[in-house]
Amino acid sequence: MTAALTLEAATKTYDDLHALAGLSLTVEPGEIHAIVGLNGAGKTTAMKAAVGHTALDAGSVSLFGVLTADAGASEFARLGFVIDQPFGYPELTIRDNIVHAGRLRGLGRDEAAAAAGVWIDRLALHPWARARARELSLGNRQRLGLACAAAHEPDLLILDEPTNALDPAGVLLLRDALVATAARGAGVLVSSHHLDEVSRIAARITVIHAGRVVGTLEPGQVDLERRFFDVVRQWDAEHAVDLSPTARNAA
Amino acid sequence: MTTALALTWATFSRSLTARIATALVAVFAPAFAIGGVALARSGAITGPSAVKFAPFATGTFAEASTLLLGQILTVVMVLAAGFVAAWLFGREWADKTIGSLFSLPVSRTAIAWAKVSITSAWVIACVTFAVGAAALAVATADASHLDVATWRSLGLDWAAATMMGLLGIPFGWLAVVTRGYLGALGGIIGITAVSQILASVGVGRWVPYVAPAVWAGAGGDQASSDIGAAHLLWALAFAVLGAWAAVSAFARARLD
Numbered sequence: 001m002t003a004a005l006t007l008e009a010a011t012k013t014y015d016d017l018h019a020l021a022g023l024s025l026t027v028e029p030g031e032i033h034a035i036v037g038l039n040g041a042g043k044t045t046a047m048k049a050a051v052g053h054t055a056l057d058a059g060s061v062s063l064f065g066v067l068t069a070d071a072g073a074s075e076f077a078r079l080g081f082v083i084d085q086p087f088g089y090p091e092l093t094i095r096d097n098i099v100h101a102g103r104l105r106g107l108g109r110d111e112a113a114a115a116a117g118v119w120i121d122r123l124a125l126h127p128w129a130r131a132r133a134r135e136l137s138l139g140n141r142q143r144l145g146l147a148c149a150a151a152h153e154p155d156l157l158i159l160d161e162p163t164n165a166l167d168p169a170g171v172l173l174l175r176d177a178l179v180a181t182a183a184r185g186a187g188v189l190v191s192s193h194h195l196d197e198v199s200r201i202a203a204r205i206t207v208i209h210a211g212r213v214v215g216t217l218e219p220g221q222v223d224l225e226r227r228f229f230d231v232v233r234q235w236d237a238e239h240a241v242d243l244s245p246t247a248r249n250a251a
Numbered sequence: 252m253t254t255a256l257a258l259t260w261a262t263f264s265r266s267l268t269a270r271i272a273t274a275l276v277a278v279f280a281p282a283f284a285i286g287g288v289a290l291a292r293s294g295a296i297t298g299p300s301a302v303k304f305a306p307f308a309t310g311t312f313a314e315a316s317t318l319l320l321g322q323i324l325t326v327v328m329v330l331a332a333g334f335v336a337a338w339l340f341g342r343e344w345a346d347k348t349i350g351s352l353f354s355l356p357v358s359r360t361a362i363a364w365a366k367v368s369i370t371s372a373w374v375i376a377c378v379t380f381a382v383g384a385a386a387l388a389v390a391t392a393d394a395s396h397l398d399v400a401t402w403r404s405l406g407l408d409w410a411a412a413t414m415m416g417l418l419g420i421p422f423g424w425l426a427v428v429t430r431g432y433l434g435a436l437g438g439i440i441g442i443t444a445v446s447q448i449l450a451s452v453g454v455g456r457w458v459p460y461v462a463p464a465v466w467a468g469a470g471g472d473q474a475s476s477d478i479g480a481a482h483l484l485w486a487l488a489f490a491v492l493g494a495w496a497a498v499s500a501f502a503r504a505r506l507d
Contacts, residue, residue, distance in 0.1 A: 014507065052353045053506040073356035084506075087351035091265040100261060103254045106356045148351070 002065040004029050004156040004187030005050055010059035012045055012211075019045040021211035022059070027156065027187040032178055034198035035191045036217070036228060037208035043191040046208070047083050047160050050189075063156065077106035080154035082162060086145020090134035094125055094144055097133055101148030112151070119147035123173050138165040146174060150181065157181055159190045163197060175201055195224040207231045210239070254357050255365035259339070263369050268338040272331040276377040280327050281385040284320035285392070288312060312393035317404035320385045321467030324378065324412035326447060329460060332374050332419025333439035339366040340423040340497060341432030350506055363501035367420055367494045374416030382409045411467035414486055418460055421493020427500040456482045459489035 005027040012020040020042050027033045035043050048054045050061050052068060061068045063075045088097050095116050102112030120129050123143045128136060133144060142165045150157060157178070163171050178201055182188050192198045195217075198205060205217040207228060215231035217224055263269050290296055291304035292312070307315040340363075343349035352359055382405055390397050419439070426435040442460055449455035453470025456462055456478055463486055464470075466478040 048506065053350060055505060055507075068354075071354075076354045077356045079354055081354075082351075084350050085347035087348065089262050089348060090346060091262060096261060100254075100258045101351070104258065104352075104355050104357050 001029060003027060003062070004064060005158070005189060006060075006062040006065075007046060007050060008060045008062070010046060010049055010061065011057045012049060012054060013057055018211050020049065020056070020059075023208065023212045024059075025206055025213060027189045029155065029187050030182055030185045031203040032182045032188040032190060032201050034202035034205045035189065035208050036193070036195060036198065036205060037191075038232065041208045042211040043208050044083065044160050045211070047081070047158050047189070047191065050158060051079070051081050051083060053083065073106070077152070078155040079158070080105065080149035080152065080156070081158035081160075082142075082145040082149045083158065083160040086141055087148035088133040088136075088141055088144050091132060093130050093132055094136070094147075095120065095129050097144060098147050098151050102151040105152035105154070107152050115151040115153075116147075119151050122177060123147050124169070139167055139170050142166055143170055143173070146177065150177065153184070153186075154181075155186045157186055157188045159188070161191055161193065163192060163194055171197065195228060199224050209235055252361050252365065255361045256368065259362070259365040259369045262342075263335075263339065263373075266338065268334055269373070272335050273373075273377060276324070276327055276331050277380045277384070280323050280381045281320065281388065284323050284385055285316055285388040287319050287323075288315045289392075291315070311396040313389045313396035313398075313401040314404070316385060316389050316393075317401060317408055318468050320382070321404070321408040321411055322464070322469050324381060324408055325415045325464040325467045325469065326443065328374065328378060328412045328416035329419050329446075330439060330443055331377070332370060332416040333422040333443075334419075334436070335373060336366070336370050336420045336423035336497070337426045337432040337435035337439065339370060340501060341426030341429070341435055344426075344430040345432060349504070353506075358502065359504070360498060360502040363498040366423065366501075367498060370420055370423070371417060371494075374419070375413060378409055378412045378416060381412070408467060411463040414463040414483065414490070415460075417490040418463070418486065418493070420490060421497065423497035424493055424500055427497060427504060453477075457485065459486040462486045 003026040007023055007025050010020045010023045023042060023046055037043050045054065049056050063071050063079060066075050087101050098116035098119055099112045102115045103109065107115060120126060123146065125143055128140060133141060136144065142162065146162060162174055166174060178188050178190065190198065199219050202219050205219055206213055207215045207217060209232050214235040217227055221227060288307045291307040296304050307319050343352065352362060386405055389401065422435045422439050425438045426432050429435060446458065446460035446464065449458060449461045450464040450469040453465060453474030456465065462478055462482040465474050466483065468475050
């Protein structure tokens with residue numbers, strides 16, 4: 001089966017900061033793959049490389065088996081993502097934002113309108129459906145961003161720290177949406193600092209550190225935070241000599 | 252392109268920038284032109300301002316109105332269209348919506364051309380409305396002089412103002428390369444100030460932001476007649492090149 005997303009030996013340097021140092025990972029159809037790591041570990045940079053926000057210095061990114069350099073409308077129509085900032089024009093209503101996001105991802109006008117209704121229901125956005133995005137709380141803007149990224153039912157969903165502003169109700173809604181997305185066969189790549197949360201939904205948890213994959217965690221394990229730090233500290237201990245000061249900063 | 256146009260129109264039509272710019276062009280410009288001429292002829296203006304308004308106190312009301320309209324519209328259009336283009340491109344960074352426009356079936360090239368198309372259509376619509384409103388006012392105030400010469404002057408106003416409006420689009424490029432609209436706003440103010448100084452003394456025929464304004468009479472009759480087709484075509488070509496540069500920069504932008 002072709003992976004929904006493949007990052008192969010991805011390398012990215014900003015001046016002398018090694019944001020990605022040969023990172024490789026895949027997201028298979030039907031799985032939720034969580035990546036965890038400290039701030040600056042390379043999670044967001046990897047996601048940004050996957051969607052073209054940033055160009056790699058070396059390595060490759062493939063969407064559905066097609067190198068992103070060769071990817072076109074048919075591959076991009078199967079992709080949804082929220083990285084850094086959720087989609088949402090402040091002057092448009094929630095409903096209009098979702099409709100336009102759906103249309104940008106290839107839905108027809110009627111399909112997009114129907115999808116907007118479905119996702120307003122699914123993420124309990126009814127009270128604000130006619131409100132402009134600028135009037136929303138950060139948590140509701142995050143819900144809106146998820147709706148915009150997922151309204152076209154993508155085959156690959158990439159979410160960078162999607163729960164960081166959500167209230168407990170929002171977290172539950174997001175969890176249900178991600179599980180449903182994977183259940184219909186889509187691949188989901190999600191980054192998070194909430195290890196317990198990802199442990200509940202992820203099929204795979206990959207630890208990113210110093211711009212590369214340094215280990216995995218078993219979903220459902222107890223005391224996941226301690227295990228996470230064990231992996232990171234072990235890698236640091238084994239590679240202390242290799243790390244330049246700038247690389248250590250990146251980590 | 253339809254999807255990109257729909258999105259651009261949805262955001263543009265709800266934008267405060269667009270509404271203010273539309274009012275500035277469609278209401279302020281013809282009102283100030285007609286009102287300015289009426290004021291110049293009323294004898295109410297005294298002191299240094301009287302000297303500035305003197306050219307509009309002579310000739311027919313229609314002649315003076317079309318002359319002042321052209322001078323106002325050419326300045327206002329580059330400012331207003333520049334603000335609109337700067338907002339349309341720069342807001343994607345200012346509002347952090349640019350990230351969501353990557354890896355879409357609708358390319359960023361199409362989205363950028365939609366911004367250029369909406370701005371161009373808005374320029375033509377606003378200038379047409381402003382010139383039409385002025386023509387109506389002239390017809391009301393001085394119907395006997397709404398002759399071929401007046402229509403020719405109004406046509407010149409329309410062409411020069413449209414050209415200056417289209418010259419606002421290249422500021423979209425400045426917004427893209429400076430990742431926001433503030434840099435572009437600085438550029439608009441700077442270029443407009445320099446251009447107006449050059450136009451007022453009738454020099455700078457090969458400067459794109461000067462030629463249409465001088466053609467409309469900003470530097471006097473002699474300077475206006477010195478503007479040829481080559482100067483105007485160069486100004487138009489500059490607008491097209493600037494629009495292409497804005498589209499190209501927007502399509503190639505990265506978020507490193």
